[in-house]
Amino acid sequence: MRVVVLGAGVIGVTTAWALSRAGHEVLVLERQQAPAQETSFANGGQLSVSHAEPWANPQAPWQILKWLGKEEAPLLWRMRADVAQWSWGCRFLVECLPHRTRRNTQSLLSLGLFSRRALAEIRDELDLNYHQMQRGILHFYTDHAAFEHAKRSAEFLSATGVERLIKSAEECLRIEPALADSRDPIVGGTFTVDDESGDARVFTEALARACAQRGVDFRFGATVSTLERHQERIIAAKMTDGECLVADAFVVALGCHSAPLLNSLGLKFPIYPLKGYSASIAIQADTMAPYVSLTDEAHKLVFSRLGDVLRVAGTAEFAGYDLRVNETRCAALMQRTREIFPSLDAVSQIEFWTGLRPATPGNVPFIGVTEIPNLWLNSGHGTLGWTLACGSAKLLAQMMSGMRPGIDQTPFRARYGD
Numbered sequence: 001m002r003v004v005v006l007g008a009g010v011i012g013v014t015t016a017w018a019l020s021r022a023g024h025e026v027l028v029l030e031r032q033q034a035p036a037q038e039t040s041f042a043n044g045g046q047l048s049v050s051h052a053e054p055w056a057n058p059q060a061p062w063q064i065l066k067w068l069g070k071e072e073a074p075l076l077w078r079m080r081a082d083v084a085q086w087s088w089g090c091r092f093l094v095e096c097l098p099h100r101t102r103r104n105t106q107s108l109l110s111l112g113l114f115s116r117r118a119l120a121e122i123r124d125e126l127d128l129n130y131h132q133m134q135r136g137i138l139h140f141y142t143d144h145a146a147f148e149h150a151k152r153s154a155e156f157l158s159a160t161g162v163e164r165l166i167k168s169a170e171e172c173l174r175i176e177p178a179l180a181d182s183r184d185p186i187v188g189g190t191f192t193v194d195d196e197s198g199d200a201r202v203f204t205e206a207l208a209r210a211c212a213q214r215g216v217d218f219r220f221g222a223t224v225s226t227l228e229r230h231q232e233r234i235i236a237a238k239m240t241d242g243e244c245l246v247a248d249a250f251v252v253a254l255g256c257h258s259a260p261l262l263n264s265l266g267l268k269f270p271i272y273p274l275k276g277y278s279a280s281i282a283i284q285a286d287t288m289a290p291y292v293s294l295t296d297e298a299h300k301l302v303f304s305r306l307g308d309v310l311r312v313a314g315t316a317e318f319a320g321y322d323l324r325v326n327e328t329r330c331a332a333l334m335q336r337t338r339e340i341f342p343s344l345d346a347v348s349q350i351e352f353w354t355g356l357r358p359a360t361p362g363n364v365p366f367i368g369v370t371e372i373p374n375l376w377l378n379s380g381h382g383t384l385g386w387t388l389a390c391g392s393a394k395l396l397a398q399m400m401s402g403m404r405p406g407i408d409q410t411p412f413r414a415r416y417g418d
């Protein structure tokens, strides 16, 4: 089958790989000049399968209210006259109900575990270097009440088969000695040994090269304007220069730009941009920077060492498609980073970046066929796109090839409101 994949972020490229491995002829269309230039460019680098809880949880509405109007808040809702934003927000509130949070966590966990295996298969087959570290992920806490809550979550997760080890402050410092100088003392943490980290952009670029070697065709600088529909099928992707590219099947993997394209076909999906920030800090050999990937729960920040760069990423802002870098938010991110790692006081080579997470209300992506039988969707991975990419791609390729899916695909179905 000839398949056109729309988008060459981490989701589009892993999809192209999985489809090519399943024997399909694949063409990837990407508006940028290279893969992973948008949201997959400079994310937090964590493959955090065992930390799959969505941001939509029973505590979230109160936290958002508390932070309303605070420019430096980790989670900031900017009020906009935007129907999509408000309707997304209402759905987000529904997903904060305890039973929805539990169900979403379980769905993300099963896809995450499947993804971990799919990534390992790719690693076995290809000799990829993407600054990967398989040293686990440590969530650390500087607040006693939050740590107590984390212990209860760890117990719930252990019932689902995920081992999240509870660690005392001393044990946290043994796992990651760079935390020892923190000006805000660590009170404890949870450690997931099997989680990993790595550079999503470097991985995506390397996998795109491997795809090309297998015969996958990439067109860069190619912007899709619409999908041409004839009766019950999509017949072509129409480009902004007027060219029409025909195929048997089409996969939309446009990140947060998936929703507007699908909307133009009358298909409504609640995928909304959730803006995040990262700082890439050049580190010297003698800088006290962590090797183990870390999460600071209180400030919703992650820290991953990617080669000679410390990537700090996080925070969320509901601000539409605006990619501008806000200096107050950058300053807040660096202030917290320096509080935890005072030796970074001296570092001045820092690159700030913003990206738009393709967020669904419950953080569960859409993977599967839409109401149009030859139009498929792999999008809406929100905060976990890197973590879930390889499994989402494999699951989609299995479905498209008529194979038995490796996991239950029901939670990810690409028909909203069914």
Ligand SMILES: Cc1cc2nc3c(=O)[nH]c(=O)nc-3n(C[C@H](O)[C@H](O)[C@H](O)COP(=O)(O)OP(=O)(O)OC[C@H]3O[C@@H](n4cnc5c(N)ncnc54)[C@H](O)[C@@H]3O)c2cc1C
Residues within 6 Å of the ligand: 006, 007, 008, 009, 010, 011, 012, 029, 030, 031, 032, 035, 036, 037, 038, 039, 040, 041, 042, 043, 044, 045, 046, 047, 048, 222, 223, 224, 225, 253, 254, 255, 256, 257, 275, 276, 277, 278, 302, 313, 314, 354, 355, 356, 357, 358, 379, 380, 381, 382, 383, 384, 385, 386, 387, 388
């Ligand atoms: C600050 C931050 C930190 C994060 N940290 C982590 C983390 O630690 N771990 C994790 O798992 N996830 C993390 N994420 C989430 C993850 O980065 C995303 O979920 C993931 O990158 C989404 O990938 P994508 O391929 O769906 O989207 P994208 O990477 O945005 O790819 C979509 C592609 O479609 C292209 N495109 C759009 N419109 C068109 C068009 N009309 N025609 C042609 N091409 C088009 C774009 O150019 C783009 O290349 C983070 C995100 C942010 C913002």
